[in-house]
Amino acid sequence: MIFAEYLVLSSLVLGVKLFLYQTQQIQFVEVGDTAKIHCSSKENLEGGSKMFWYLRREGETPTCIKRCLDDQNVSKFTCKHETHGSTLEIRNIQKSDSGIYYCAFRYSSYLLFGNGSRLIVGDSYTNSSWVMLLVPFPHGIQATETVNLACVIHGVSSPVHVSWNVSGDLQEQGLTRSVKAKDGSLTLINHISVPRDTWASGKIFTCEVKFNSSGNSVKKSARYPEVHSSRCESQMVRFAVAIFLAVLMVYLSLAWIAAIPVQPSAKLLKQDCHDGFCANNMQFA
Structure with missing residues (x-):
């Protein structure tokens, strides 16, 4: 959603009608297979000579991994061109290649970016993985217009796919932030904001996490609770929820610091590419 807004803004500023679409x-x-990531446009991409590909791994800044003009050099990454499309092929793929891939087109001194395609290599699940769904306590949302729900995925080795649904209706994907532990494992926090009335309507909110391509997933569900507990029980529940929310705030604070999102329009200072790789010398606003 943020990418779409920036793309519209950058197009208006630059006076062009070029949009890049990544449908995957x-x-x-x-591991070891070949991945193909496609990027298309209604406009002519000029043979791919002005196409670039960027990779953003969890918790890292985006890096230019391929300049399609240099495709005569044999490398791990290969560009395949059509008049209105460009496909990035990644051979002998490894778990370290997991992340979000963005196509980019050079227009004047700027780059216009696609909306991104998330690539998950191998199985992200480990022996220490677990999933927890955090929801607000009923008595704490009367003064707010929206409520936040968070799906915490702990101890994974690489990115996962998170989706939300409300009583069976698929919702937009939430915003994910990540924290990397000293042992290299990741804790991911995916959260959504919904209107207070929607949460209080009694609908069931489900967070589904997919770790690999086998189709197996973990689902965590919750709904607005009807409170019939005693005063003592109510205080205990509030205390427990307060602890969960405190932990969530710490994770989110660390994640916002650790994760730096790529901007979909960037000033092109230099673009030095050798043997199929580009120097990371883009200045992002």
Whole structure:
């Protein structure tokens, strides 16, 4: 959603009608296979000579991994061109190649970016993985217009696919932030904001996490609770929820610091690419 807004803004500023589309929102690939990520446009992409590909791994800044003009050099990454499209092929893919891939087109001194495709390589699940759904306590949302729900995925080795549904209706994907532990494992926090009335309507909110391509997933569900507990029980529940929310705030604070999102329009200072790789010398606003 943020990418779409920036793309519209950058197009208006630059006076162009070029939009890049990446329809593969999520792709699971086994280690050692070849992944293909497609980017298309209604406009002519000029043979792909002005196309670039960027990769953003969890908790890292985006890096230019391929300049399609250099495709005569044999490398791990290969560009395949059509008049209105460009496909990035990644051979002998490894778990370290997991992340979000963005196509980009050079227009004047700017880059216009696609909306991104998430690539998950292998199985992200580990022996220490668990999923928890955090929801607000009823007595704490009367003064707010919206409520936040968070799906915490702890101890994974690489990104996962998170989706939300409300009583069976698929919702937009939430915003994900990540924290990397000293052992290299990731804790991911995916959260959504919904109107207070929607949460209080009694509908069931479900967070589904997919770790690999096998189809197995973990689901955590919750609904607005009807409170019939005693005063003592109510205080205990509030205390427990307060602890959960405190932990969530710490994770979110760390994640916002650790994760730096890519901007979909960037000033092109230099673009030095050798043997199929580009120097990370883009200045992002």
